[in-house]
Amino acid sequence: MTSRKLLLLPGDGIGPEAMAEVRKLIAVMNADMNAGFETEEGLVGGCAYDTHGASISDADMDKAMAADAVLFGAVGGPKWDGVPYEVRPEAGLLRLRKEMELFANLRPAICYPALASSSSLKPDVVEGLDILILRELTGGVYFGEPKEIIDLGNGQKRGIDTQVYDTFEIERISGVAFELARTRRNKVCSMEKRNVMKSGVLWNEVVTATHKAKYSDVELTHMLADAGGMQLVRWPKQFDVIVTDNLFGDMLSDVAAMLTGSLGMLPSASLGAPDAKTGSRKALYEPVHGSAPDIAGQGIANPIAMIASFAMCLRYSFNMVAEADRLEAAISSVLDDGLRTKDIMSDGMTEVGTVAMGDAIVEKF
Amino acid sequence: MTSRKLLLLPGDGIGPEAMAEVRKLIAVMNADMNAGFETEEGLVGGCAYDTHGASISDADMDKAMAADAVLFGAVGGPKWDGVPYEVRPEAGLLRLRKEMELFANLRPAICYPALASSSSLKPDVVEGLDILILRELTGGVYFGEPKEIIDLGNGQKRGIDTQVYDTFEIERISGVAFELARTRRNKVCSMEKRNVMKSGVLWNEVVTATHKAKYSDVELTHMLADAGGMQLVRWPKQFDVIVTDNLFGDMLSDVAAMLTGSLGMLPSASLGAPDAKTGSRKALYEPVHGSAPDIAGQGIANPIAMIASFAMCLRYSFNMVAEADRLEAAISSVLDDGLRTKDIMSDGMTEVGTVAMGDAIVEKF
Ligand SMILES: CC(C)[C@H](C(=O)O)[C@@H](O)C(=O)O
Numbered sequence: 001m002t003s004r005k006l007l008l009l010p011g012d013g014i015g016p017e018a019m020a021e022v023r024k025l026i027a028v029m030n031a032d033m034n035a036g037f038e039t040e041e042g043l044v045g046g047c048a049y050d051t052h053g054a055s056i057s058d059a060d061m062d063k064a065m066a067a068d069a070v071l072f073g074a075v076g077g078p079k080w081d082g083v084p085y086e087v088r089p090e091a092g093l094l095r096l097r098k099e100m101e102l103f104a105n106l107r108p109a110i111c112y113p114a115l116a117s118s119s120s121l122k123p124d125v126v127e128g129l130d131i132l133i134l135r136e137l138t139g140g141v142y143f144g145e146p147k148e149i150i151d152l153g154n155g156q157k158r159g160i161d162t163q164v165y166d167t168f169e170i171e172r173i174s175g176v177a178f179e180l181a182r183t184r185r186n187k188v189c190s191m192e193k194r195n196v197m198k199s200g201v202l203w204n205e206v207v208t209a210t211h212k213a214k215y216s217d218v219e220l221t222h223m224l225a226d227a228g229g230m231q232l233v234r235w236p237k238q239f240d241v242i243v244t245d246n247l248f249g250d251m252l253s254d255v256a257a258m259l260t261g262s263l264g265m266l267p268s269a270s271l272g273a274p275d276a277k278t279g280s281r282k283a284l285y286e287p288v289h290g291s292a293p294d295i296a297g298q299g300i301a302n303p304i305a306m307i308a309s310f311a312m313c314l315r316y317s318f319n320m321v322a323e324a325d326r327l328e329a330a331i332s333s334v335l336d337d338g339l340r341t342k343d344i345m346s347d348g349m350t351e352v353g354t355v356a357m358g359d360a361i362v363e364k365f
Numbered sequence: 366m367t368s369r370k371l372l373l374l375p376g377d378g379i380g381p382e383a384m385a386e387v388r389k390l391i392a393v394m395n396a397d398m399n400a401g402f403e404t405e406e407g408l409v410g411g412c413a414y415d416t417h418g419a420s421i422s423d424a425d426m427d428k429a430m431a432a433d434a435v436l437f438g439a440v441g442g443p444k445w446d447g448v449p450y451e452v453r454p455e456a457g458l459l460r461l462r463k464e465m466e467l468f469a470n471l472r473p474a475i476c477y478p479a480l481a482s483s484s485s486l487k488p489d490v491v492e493g494l495d496i497l498i499l500r501e502l503t504g505g506v507y508f509g510e511p512k513e514i515i516d517l518g519n520g521q522k523r524g525i526d527t528q529v530y531d532t533f534e535i536e537r538i539s540g541v542a543f544e545l546a547r548t549r550r551n552k553v554c555s556m557e558k559r560n561v562m563k564s565g566v567l568w569n570e571v572v573t574a575t576h577k578a579k580y581s582d583v584e585l586t587h588m589l590a591d592a593g594g595m596q597l598v599r600w601p602k603q604f605d606v607i608v609t610d611n612l613f614g615d616m617l618s619d620v621a622a623m624l625t626g627s628l629g630m631l632p633s634a635s636l637g638a639p640d641a642k643t644g645s646r647k648a649l650y651e652p653v654h655g656s657a658p659d660i661a662g663q664g665i666a667n668p669i670a671m672i673a674s675f676a677m678c679l680r681y682s683f684n685m686v687a688e689a690d691r692l693e694a695a696i697s698s699v700l701d702d703g704l705r706t707k708d709i710m711s712d713g714m715t716e717v718g719t720v721a722m723g724d725a726i727v728e729k730f
């Protein structure tokens with residue numbers, strides 16, 4: 001029997017509640033399908049700080065490095081607003097991304113048909129929307145040095161962050177973009193601010209060269225990132241795959257997620273490079289939403305983004321395509337049946353809690 | 366008679382066509398109201414490069430420094446895509462902002478009632494929208510050094526940009542935010558990425574301290590910039606004044622502009638610090654839209670953003686509040702009459718060109 005090693009990092013806030021629903025799916029797949037998942041558990045974020053004084057312990061980092069895939073809930077909350085910068089909850093997530101070299105962050109923005117009317121955008125603008133934001137995740141201003149606050153004296157301080165991109169980083173993320181586009185509608189739009197940033201000039205140059213060298217069958221366009229934000233709001237269906245840097249990707253994927261009316265529903269996958277020998281790649285899967293401390297512990301959180309992240313895990317880490325399809329269909333189906341958690345509730349639908357939503361999806365699966 | 370010195374920099378693309386409509390207003394105000402505007406003209410952007418080999422000449426920079434206010438059209442176009450980075454069209458605009466020390470960029474996002482239905486957002490989300498994005502304009506990643514591309518050898522290059530903010534820069538922009546909020550709905554939301562950027566940590570700290578020291582009567586909230594982008598799309602009316610850095614302001618103001626359905630209609634003001642003796646401040650006024658090279662020269666561009674920028678100029682540079690109010694009312698009124706340029710045309714309205722739209726506004730004024 002295959003063994004499939006999963007590390008579960010539920011994190012803070014609603015993370016643990018959402019992760020509990022995925023555990024049910026894992027149990028069912030092990031029992032009924034001999035899926036052979038072996039799970040370990042770890043701490044990340046504020047709860048790791050409370051226990052270890054670090055936002056992720058070295059031992060849990062080791063587990064992450066050894067796992068076939070990591071499932072990540074969410075981190076942070078007001079409780080940890082005052083902790084030192086180096087050990088803030090987010091640092092745990094950033095360490096995972098950096099040390100596992102998860103440079104490719106896939107953020108699909110899809111509009112579930114049942115939810116088209118709950119977007120703040122007009123239904124015809126978002127109905128049927130299916131775009132993919134591919135965000136570079138281990139470079140740029142998130143990790144560049146110097147990154148510091150200097151005391152200049154006289155009550156003046158200077159805050160510095162450094163945006164850095166090397167050719168090879170842009171090359172590998174654009175390669176992923178073109179490969180993904182080939183499995184979709186064959187279009188890539190690259191976004192940067194080459195009119196203001198030197199890293200944007202290089203980004204544009206390398207994406208163009210990579211396209212020319214290996215992927216000229218894919219349609220490539222370029223857009224300034226500010227114009228890209230506008231176009232996402234104006235007519236998002238013009239896009240297929242959007243490839244962009246770490247910081248622009250952070251902003252643009254959040255805007256894109258909100259368009260769909262399905263924010264609490266959207267998953268993401270963060271992938272490393274395939275191993276030269278085995279072809280397997282390090283991977284972490286997490287919901288796009290945050291830890292939502294305001295509703296944590298009430299049993300009302302929407303577990304769908306976490307469950308959909310597990311579906312991405314089946315697809316990308318274990319090549320269990322049929323199972324991933326079935327799980328995604330199960331999600332659509334409970335929505336079609338009118339089940340809604342509080343965040344997506346609307347007239348005439350049936351409001352259910354986290355556990356009932358999870359159970360309904362397991363049932364359909 | 367007062368003399369009021371204006372420098373007109375129409376720039377490229379539709380800039381000159383839009384500026385021509387403002388010239389009519391200036392002529393009318395001089396003739397009928399003794400307004401005493403003295404205008405000079407200059408080149409900026411691609412046209413300046415074609416003439417002088419620079420995106421703005423030193424002579425025109427001198428005129429800008431000497432003027433009471435600068436009216437700026439738009440710069441750029443495919444014609445100049447290949448010119449060296451240092452003399453690209455945008456460099457002229459950036460030089461004006463930096464040398465005139467125009468640190469405060471006011472970008473109102475208002476939804477003209479007549480256009481509420483032309484937004485891609487649902488009418489109830491944007492109807493009556495009136496928010497102000499205040500963008501820091503002379504700091505951050507736009508100007509920080511190092512900003513360069515280094516050749517690393519082996520076919521590898523490194524693109525570097527530096528985000529830098531000093532205490533005094535954050536202090537002065539937040540002061541402007543709080544002052545503006547007092548004339549509006551008394552709320553400021555500050556946006557940064559303090560969970561990832563040290564400049565964000567400092568930004569948050571200084572805004573909070575400035576608030577505490579001098580503006581505690583104003584309501585202050587903080588939001589991460591990515592969440593801010595989401596919230597702008599979800600429910601923009603929750604905001605009054607948003608204060609943010611140069612790059613986030615670039616992105617967020619474009620998203621906000623697109624929400625209103627009035628992108629071709631939105632003006633902006635870029636202001637320096639008031640002179641200690643005279644109280645007057647350097648200022649530049651420009652539309653939020655770009656040079657739209659695809660429609661340049663056809664007489665179909667919407668001149669309203671340029672005219673509304675002139676209204677902001679009357680208000681902020683010349684304290685001609687009544688005239689500014691009247692000009693803004695004239696714009697609303699022609700829209701209520703059903704006049705539309707092509708970009709905002711909809712069923713049952715009357716399509717007009719740039720000149721006819723300008724004439725109609727002059728007429729109502
Ligand atoms: C939590 C935070 C560090 C993170 C980021 O900025 O990358 C989050 O916003 C995201 O998009 O995953």
Ligand SMILES: CC(C)[C@H](C(=O)O)[C@@H](O)C(=O)O
Pocket residue numbers: 195196226455458615
């Ligand atoms: C033209 C460009 C340099 C400029 C900017 O990025 O600031 C523009 O996008 C703006 O928002 O005024």
